Amino acid sequence: MPKIFALVDCNNFYVSCERVFNPKLENKPVVVLSNNDGCVVARSNEIKAMGIPMAGPYFKIKDQLDKVGAAVFSSNYSLYGDMSNRVMNILQTFCQNMEVYSIDEAFLDVSFLNKKDLEEFGRDLVIKIKQYTGIPVCIGFGETKTLAKLANEIAKKDGKNLNQFKGAFSICNQEAKEKYFSEIAVKDIWGIGRMYNKKLQELNVQTVADLISKSDGWIRSNLKLTGLKTIQELRGISCINLDDVNEAKKSIISSRSFGKEVVEYKHLQEAVASFASRVGQKLRKNKTVAGLITVYIMNNRFKEGKAFLSGSICLPTPSNYTPDLIKSSLEILDKIFVKGLKYKKAAVMVTAIQPENSIALNLFENTIQTTHKKAIIMKTFDTINKRFGSNTIQTGRESFDKTWKLKSEHRSRQFSTNWEELLEVV
DNA sequence: TCTGGGGTCCTAGGACCC
DNA sequence: TCTGGGGTCCTAGGACCC
Numbered sequence: 001m002p003k004i005f006a007l008v009d010c011n012n013f014y015v016s017c018e019r020v021f022n023p024k025l026e027n028k029p030v031v032v033l034s035n036n037d038g039c040v041v042a043r044s045n046e047i048k049a050m051g052i053p054m055a056g057p058y059f060k061i062k063d064q065l066d067k068v069g070a071a072v073f074s075s076n077y078s079l080y081g082d083m084s085n086r087v088m089n090i091l092q093t094f095c096q097n098m099e100v101y102s103i104d105e106a107f108l109d110v111s112f113l114n115k116k117d118l119e120e121f122g123r124d125l126v127i128k129i130k131q132y133t134g135i136p137v138c139i140g141f142g143e144t145k146t147l148a149k150l151a152n153e154i155a156k157k158d159g160k161n162l163n164q165f166k167g168a169f170s171i172c173n174q175e176a177k178e179k180y181f182s183e184i185a186v187k188d189i190w191g192i193g194r195m196y197n198k199k200l201q202e203l204n205v206q207t208v209a210d211l212i213s214k215s216d217g218w219i220r221s222n223l224k225l226t227g228l229k230t231i232q233e234l235r236g237i238s239c240i241n242l243d244d245v246n247e248a249k250k251s252i253i254s255s256r257s258f259g260k261e262v263v264e265y266k267h268l269q270e271a272v273a274s275f276a277s278r279v280g281q282k283l284r285k286n287k288t289v290a291g292l293i294t295v296y297i298m299n300n301r302f303k304e305g306k307a308f309l310s311g312s313i314c315l316p317t318p319s320n321y322t323p324d325l326i327k328s329s330l331e332i333l334d335k336i337f338v339k340g341l342k343y344k345k346a347a348v349m350v351t352a353i354q355p356e357n358s359i360a361l362n363l364f365e366n367t368i369q370t371t372h373k374k375a376i377i378m379k380t381f382d383t384i385n386k387r388f389g390s391n392t393i394q395t396g397r398e399s400f401d402k403t404w405k406l407k408s409e410h411r412s413r414q415f416s417t418n419w420e421e422l423l424e425v426v
Numbered sequence: 427t428c429t430g431g432g433g434t435c436c437t438a439g440g441a442c443c444c
Numbered sequence: 445t446c447t448g449g450g451g452t453c454c455t456a457g458g459a460c461c462c
Contacts, residue, residue: 033430034429034430034431035431036428036429036430037428037430038428038429038430039429039430041430041462055429055430056429057428057429058428059428059429060428060429062428075430101461101462102433102461102462103462104462105462190461191460192460193460193461194459194460195458195459195460196459196460224436224437224459225436225437226435226436226459249433250433250434251432251433251434252432252433253431253432253433254432255431255432256430256431257429257430257431260427300429301429302429345430347431431462432461432462433460433461433462434459434460434461435458435459435460435461436458437456437457437458437459438455438456438457438458439454439455440453440454440455440456441452441453441454441455442451442452442453442454443450443451443452443453444449444450444451
């Protein structure tokens with residue numbers, strides 16, 4: 001049976017979350033900044049209309065924002081995460097077969113619907129989500145994920161001018177394809193990024209229609225295998241399946257840019273230890289262990305003389321035990337650290353991830369008893385931090401003053417996940 | 427002064443094997 | 445002077461996504 005996918009995408013998600021709890025922001029220009037108040041990561045329509053780009057550095061556009069009295073927020077991930085869960089829970093009641101693709105997007109397998117009913121189903125969903133959560137969404141329908149993405153783009157653009165589709169659009173019929181394929185630029189296709197767009201411009205390929213008329217061989221040689229999959233998807237041949245959400249991640253990373261440059265080894269150790277600890281938490285949450293750990297340290301990439309240092313260690317036994325992860329991370333740091341550099345960012349990454357119940361014990365280092373003991377310690381650790389707030393307890397290597405800590409000067413309150421902060425509003 | 431963080435997949439090239 | 449040809453595995457780096 002041919003498939004039909006829906007892509008549900010929250011409009012200007014972080015901005016919309018801020019507006020739910022602060023309705024005065026409605027119809028006003030609003031931006032949300034990345035960690036460290038570095039870049040713009042969400043823009044209201046008013047900001048988009050000003051031509052302010054996504055991911056542009058804040059310091060370059062600050063004056064422009066001040067001039068129009070824009071509201072500026074630091075990222076408030078506990079708020080956005082909680083709002084995201086609410087939206088996803090509602091979607092789940094309408095469609096069990098679903099993939100949460102990102103914090104603000106989900107693919108649904110709606111092959112059970114009749115093609116002519118798609119937009120009506122979509123509009124109903126748009127209204128319900130807005131009613132129950134306050135978040136506006138757009139929905140696109142297509143025979144493949146890439147087409148659903150494209151349909152979603154069309155619904156979004158339409159919302160800014162005509163609003164004839166009322167948030168839901170299907171590209172499952174031939175007329176719609178003919179009309180829009182010749183209008184939409186290749187850069188708006190899911191899977192065509194900056195570099196591929198540049199290349200296509202050079203080859204004078206402008207629209208979706210131009211692109212799908214090319215031969216497979218042409219696409220393969222210019223856009224590689226990934227590009228070929230994208231084009232097949234545009235032709236209606238599904239190559240990208242709905243992902244199993246429960247599938248284990250292949251890598252987990254914790255990294256931060258520092259609020260100011262770090263020169264002291266001691267501070268770098270603290271940072272790396274906290275990133276390792278964070279990685280441990282994520283592994284345990286997924287009930288997984290990691291076999292390989294990698295540490296990166298780097299200086300400011302926008303200044304002269306780029307330095308990027310990294311090293312890896314295979315753990316003797318795959319682990320999610322924080323002290324093990326910290327010990328290995330610090331060993332790596334010791335090997336790669338170069339004195340005299342001004343460090344701007346560090347990261348801890350783990351790979352070779354597997355389910356925790358599948359570990360083959362290393363005869364020399366572990367017995368079932370010590371593994372069990374470690375698990376109990378970590379469980380206690382996680383429970384306390386969950387109950388009383390993250391970082392209530394930390395390992396001794398992580399320090400409590402965190403001189404390298406990032407900036408977050410405009411964060412809104414954690415209205416939906418923190419009682420104390422909600423009460424400040426009243 | 428100030429430029430995010432967390433992922434995925436693919437490819438090219440090197441090391442090593444017979 | 446000649447300098448194969450097939451594999452595998454690993455890693456770094458590039459491209460993409462949100």
